[in-house]
Amino acid sequence: MTELAPYAVSEHNTRGRAVHEEAPSGRSEFQRDRDRIIHSGAFRRLEYKTQVFVNHEGDLFRTRLTHSIEVAQIARSIARRLRLNEDLAEAISLAHDLGHTPFGHAGQEALNACMKPYGGFEHNLQSLRVVDKLEERYAAFDGLNLSFETREGILKHCSADNAAKLGELGERFLRNRRPSLEAQIANLADEIAYNNHDVDDGLRSGLITLEQLVTVPLVATHLHEVRQAYPGLQERRVVHETVRRMINTLVSDLIKHSERNISARGMATVEDVRSAPAMIAYSAEVDEQQHELKNFLRIHLYRHYRVLRMSAKAQRIISDLFGIFMADSHLLPPQFQGFAEHDRARAVADYIAGMTDRYAIREHRRIFAVEEVPI
Numbered sequence: 001m002t003e004l005a006p007y008a009v010s011e012h013n014t015r016g017r018a019v020h021e022e023a024p025s026g027r028s029e030f031q032r033d034r035d036r037i038i039h040s041g042a043f044r045r046l047e048y049k050t051q052v053f054v055n056h057e058g059d060l061f062r063t064r065l066t067h068s069i070e071v072a073q074i075a076r077s078i079a080r081r082l083r084l085n086e087d088l089a090e091a092i093s094l095a096h097d098l099g100h101t102p103f104g105h106a107g108q109e110a111l112n113a114c115m116k117p118y119g120g121f122e123h124n125l126q127s128l129r130v131v132d133k134l135e136e137r138y139a140a141f142d143g144l145n146l147s148f149e150t151r152e153g154i155l156k157h158c159s160a161d162n163a164a165k166l167g168e169l170g171e172r173f174l175r176n177r178r179p180s181l182e183a184q185i186a187n188l189a190d191e192i193a194y195n196n197h198d199v200d201d202g203l204r205s206g207l208i209t210l211e212q213l214v215t216v217p218l219v220a221t222h223l224h225e226v227r228q229a230y231p232g233l234q235e236r237r238v239v240h241e242t243v244r245r246m247i248n249t250l251v252s253d254l255i256k257h258s259e260r261n262i263s264a265r266g267m268a269t270v271e272d273v274r275s276a277p278a279m280i281a282y283s284a285e286v287d288e289q290q291h292e293l294k295n296f297l298r299i300h301l302y303r304h305y306r307v308l309r310m311s312a313k314a315q316r317i318i319s320d321l322f323g324i325f326m327a328d329s330h331l332l333p334p335q336f337q338g339f340a341e342h343d344r345a346r347a348v349a350d351y352i353a354g355m356t357d358r359y360a361i362r363e364h365r366r367i368f369a370v371e372e373v374p375i
């Protein structure tokens with residue numbers, strides 16, 4: 001194994017876990033974090049949570065689980081090339097969406113709207129709540145007792161109000177400091193993964209077409225290359241070959257440009273990383289190209305009327321459930337009722353956020369359908 005760069009997070013400079021534990025044998029601290037994440041219940045639920053397409057719309061579309069695995073793959077490759085801590089980048093990537101509601105973005109917006117009078121709902125913060133409190137698996141502590149650096153990476157954004165309540169972990173949002181390079185990588189790997197797989201899923205669903213996509217320079221360049229090199233290639237293969245080249249361009253540019261940033265700054269320690277501006281970044285040219293792709297997807301895919309119809313349905317399901325549990329907490333499953341006595345809104349939000357798409361649909365039917373529904 002190549003030696004880690006001096007500014008990488010390592011077992012020697014980690015700030016450790018909230019509850020002290022013996023060092024693991026046969027694996028590193030960050031491998032242990034990753035393993036705990038994979039064994040969590042919240043991780044398994046990602047299989048049935050929407051990325052863009054609702055789970056029942058098709059078997060080949062990305063779910064939050066396959067999305068998270070793609071993020072981890074991209075983050076590991078980048079971390080390895082920059083001699084950073086791959087295991088940490090992987091752990092953050094696998095955990096980054098654990099707090100996501102059912103029904104993707106629409107679900108998050110709906111729950112946030114319901115929670116407005118009670119401190120709001122933010123899926124990054126909820127991911128942290130899952131690994132810090134909600135997972136009930138270990139005898140000695142609530143949550144997964146992950147390393148500081150993994151938790152720091154999970155908390156990508158945070159309002160100043162919430163940051164003030166988070167102690168050491170919230171500090172960087174108040175003092176305008178950066179997280180580790182591994183966290184910065186996981187953040188950008190998330191974007192690379194969804195921009196590219198949404199092109200693939202969007203095309204497969206027929207909601208967007210290659211003809212529309214040629215207006216996006218990043219797609220057009222690679223599509224042209226593929227068609228030139230392989231005339232007559234079957235369309236699905238053209239799409240896949242184009243997408244893989246796009247990922248490659250983004251990843252290579254990110255590595256090259258970040259390397260340059262790091263050496264220009266003369267980074268020597270993790271503390272240097274925290275006090276410097278963000279070092280993991282694209283060149284200006286590629287940054288512009290990936291923004292154009294993002295804009296295209298926002299207009300043509302995320303706001304497609306068929307996606308919006310599903311979002312409208314999702315919002316209704318979530319606000320109906322929130323409303324009825326707030327009106328009568330006795331309708332909650334028993335394990336949520338104790339906490340509901342102290343903080344009903346947060347208990348309801350925890351319950352709803354933990355649901356998969358299909359569980360939420362079924363729960364809605366169990367409570368609101370007039371005809372008989374199996375309990």
Ligand code: MG
Binds near residue numbers: 067096097190
């Ligand atoms: Mg994500």
